[in-house]
Amino acid sequence: MKQILIIILVSIIFWSCGSSVDTSTLTAEEHLQYAKQLMTDEDYEDAIREYQSVLLQYAGSSVNDDAQYFLAFTYYKREQYLLAAYEFSKLIRDIPTSEFVQDAQFMLADSYYQLSPVYQLEQSYTKKAIDEFQAFIEFFPLHPKVEEAEKKIDELYAKFAEKEYNSAVIYEKMEYYTAAIDYYTLVKDTYHDSKYAPLAHYNLIKLLVQKEMNDEALRNIADFLRKYPKDSHVEELQDLNQDLQNG
Numbered sequence: 001m002k003q004i005l006i007i008i009l010v011s012i013i014f015w016s017c018g019s020s021v022d023t024s025t026l027t028a029e030e031h032l033q034y035a036k037q038l039m040t041d042e043d044y045e046d047a048i049r050e051y052q053s054v055l056l057q058y059a060g061s062s063v064n065d066d067a068q069y070f071l072a073f074t075y076y077k078r079e080q081y082l083l084a085a086y087e088f089s090k091l092i093r094d095i096p097t098s099e100f101v102q103d104a105q106f107m108l109a110d111s112y113y114q115l116s117p118v119y120q121l122e123q124s125y126t127k128k129a130i131d132e133f134q135a136f137i138e139f140f141p142l143h144p145k146v147e148e149a150e151k152k153i154d155e156l157y158a159k160f161a162e163k164e165y166n167s168a169v170i171y172e173k174m175e176y177y178t179a180a181i182d183y184y185t186l187v188k189d190t191y192h193d194s195k196y197a198p199l200a201h202y203n204l205i206k207l208l209v210q211k212e213m214n215d216e217a218l219r220n221i222a223d224f225l226r227k228y229p230k231d232s233h234v235e236e237l238q239d240l241n242q243d244l245q246n247g
Contacts, residue, residue, distance in 0.1 A: 031053070032055070033178065034050060035070065037054075039074050039077070042077075051071035051074065055067050057216070065091060065095045065100055066100070068090065068094075068100075069088075069104055072084050072087030074089060076110075076114075080217075081111040081112070082111075088105075088108040088111060092105060102139075102143055105139065108132050109152075112125050113156065119166075120163070123163070126156050129152070130153055130157065137149055157194060160191065161191035161197070164183055168183030169203070172186075177211055187195045187200035198233075201220065202224065202231075202233050203236035205224065205237065208220060209244070218241065225237060
């Protein structure tokens with residue numbers, strides 16, 4: 001009930017006074033609610049300023065972790081993801097007993113996820129996002145956002161897989177066959193859950209046959225048929241397997 005009254009009071013102050021609110025007359029809880037109202041109204045710049053003010057004025061108080069979390073969240077909403085990541089990590093590091101730590105860990109990972117670029121570019125933020133999502137899953141396995149974190153990890157890994165797969169394709173076109181074989185092998189072994197794994201495995205088999213590495217091709221065909229029995233290339237590879245064994 002007290003929390004509801006604070007929200008009502010701050011709302012009245014906010015709407016009656018607009019941007020001229022004298023925050024020096026507010027309690028810590030009222031000041032926090034004022035900042036939240038600014039955030040809700042998408043007045044992000046002023047909300048950030050007020051959250052920072054709360055953190056400075058009421059350091060160590062009961063509203064400290066609220067202000068820290070929502071400061072980070074406001075940066076996230078403003079699409080300032082590096083600043084958001086910094087503030088989320090600060091909460092996790094400095095207030096480890098906060099009720100916001102679990103959500104902050106997810107949002108830290110998601111901030112890096114938002115920074116992850118297309119597969120052609122450098123992927124350090126992608127790596128950071130994967131690491132932070134994995135930490136979230138490890139430490140908070142019962143959190144309702146674990147499934148979302150797992151899906152985003154798969155999506156992020158797919159960028160690495162696509163990058164390596166396209167490198168293999170380029171090397172093959174340039175007739176750098178040893179490098180192409182290495183990259184196709186890397187994709188099929190490392191990113192076996194991605195859609196690029198069967199593609200890389202198929203291309204690897206065709207390249208091994210082209211290079212007359214038939215024993216290695218036969219081993220890979222057997223492995224492919226075991227892993228991907230419903231793949232569209234199964235019939236072709238079964239015929240190829242028979243030809244190589246007869247040849």
